[in-house]
Amino acid sequence: MSEWQAIPERVAPANTIGAVGWLRSNLFGSWRDAALTLIALYLIYNLLEVAIGWGFINATFSGSDRAACLKETQGACWAFIDAKFGQFIYGRYLEAERWRVDLVMAALVLGLVPLLIPRAPFKRVNVLLMILVFPPFAFFLLVGGWFGLAEVPTADWGGLLVTLVVAITGIALSLPLGILLALGRRSDMPIVQSLCVGFIEIFRGVPLITVLFMASVMLPLFLPDGVNFDKLLRCLIGVTLFSAAYMAEVVRGGLQAIARGQYEAAAALGLGFWKTTALITMPQALKIVIPGIVNTFIGLFKDTTLVLIIGLFDLLGIIQFNFTDATWATPETHITGYVFAAAMFWVFCFAMSRYSIFMENRLATGHETRNAK
Amino acid sequence: MTETLTPPNSPMISMTQVNKWFGTFHVLRDINLRVTEGEKIVICGPSGSGKSTLIRCINQLEHHQEGDIEIEGKPISPDATDMEVIRRDVGMVFQQFNLFPHMSVLENCTLAPQWVRGIGQAEAEKRARHFLERVRIPDQADKFPGQLSGGQQQRVAIARALCMQPRIMLFDEPTSALDPEMIKEVLDVMVELANDGMTMICVTHEMGFAREVADRIIFMDEGQIVEENTPTEFFENPANERTRLFLSQIFQH
């Protein structure tokens, strides 16, 4: 028998590593890949040329009325956005009181950012502040009528303010409600189970517009005369219940994916139902369905535009409303407004998407098949 | 026959005329079993003979429909709080490890002592490190289960159960899902545990282990206890024809 010889380590072939290797394997692997790469590059170039021409080179950035935007070449009328910016953000919220909205937004950012950074300290205090202190703080400050603050009726709220109030409330409430509904649907108790199934199927089976319309038009009919609660509040309830139904099914999907062995191991250690749920199964289920949860959040964020149907002016609604302003009637106003609205929505939704991918990768513990990208 | 085998002190586990059905399928039939403190019982038998179901009835992961089960003299019922109390004192190790993949090895071991026994975090970690040392993986405490080999995972599972300081340990084919070279490291840990005097019931087909540590071997077939015997008698001179056939199948190779 010949003696065993160790083979010395060798460097990988030069054209399979580094930048050249990357280009070869990803973009120019074969003649077909190379052709597709070139076609794609050509298309991207054309798109960029049009976008930059319209959005920057031929665009109007300042001006006090439509005259500034009436030009030979087509270009965005950013002056329109500039002139209406206050309305787009605050709606008809009294100008002298807008600092209150700014303060609430600042508090939100200040409270949320450290919460979203896993390494930031004082998580427990931070969570408690955001759950217990922030909501009443925001409520009293935005609504007013206390401590000498002028009351700003919610009917005057509008723009991004309404979009964010509806979206954030919906997001913050639909997740816990959805979790409870999902647990209820999986429960062994027949009454709890049927109530949850009924709730989920009813809210998931009707369009959001119907829910909003009912919340705004039908609900008051059932309430005694004189009892009239706020339109925005009714809308918040409608949106929350609607997304909770979707959320419940997303969460249930995660729970279904948890192996029976996890429940058994927890039970064998003496953990009861609630501890098993809170410590073992729900954290794993939620981690699995992060993409689905964020998908629902993003859907909800964009669905806030439907509040227009019951007479609330969210960001998109108020932009559209301003199209009717004769001072700014130009061929470019509509498209500029829509592009602006799209960009604003996209920024928020894309941020949620990136954050969810960051969390997915951070929570990975070595048994996932692939990194999230 | 069983009378002479059972030591006279009071039983840790006693099953009397236990019967269980899955729907209409009669999976456990008239099971009688007594295990005294410090005894090591090995259960073997063909697949589907009800071995897992039997030991899962002991900590009530499965509920029996007829007969009585007593743990340390206390009768058990499918009442939820009752079950949780019993499960604290009965540790279980599964074929598929069933570690919690979202927690580190250390957290797997400290979870139940903290949340079920109510001991402090520092104390729980001290205990966890002690048992991880005993199963010889103290250096893996901060890894996640997904980063460990099967043998290491199963040893963590044993440490996790031991951290509850159970009075009884149940093993359901703890080495069946392992590659051959990892079986020994798990069996070594189990042998040590047996030598320390733990009351153990092991479902296993590791006959070397059975010969070394078992006080009694139980052979099951079709939901019944066919034979209950000392290891020497069981291997040299089985009382039952069915046992003989089973042994000849295992030792064929």
Ligand SMILES: Nc1ncnc2c1ncn2[C@@H]1O[C@H](COP(=O)(O)OP(=O)(O)O)[C@@H](O)[C@H]1O
């Ligand atoms: N949850 C269950 N529902 C219905 N049948 C089951 C269930 N669990 C086990 N069985 C059946 O009961 C029998 C005994 O199972 P088990 O105790 O797991 O056997 P063993 O561990 O000896 O292989 C098998 O036929 C199996 O298919």
Ligand SMILES: [Mg+2]
């Ligand atoms: Mg089995």
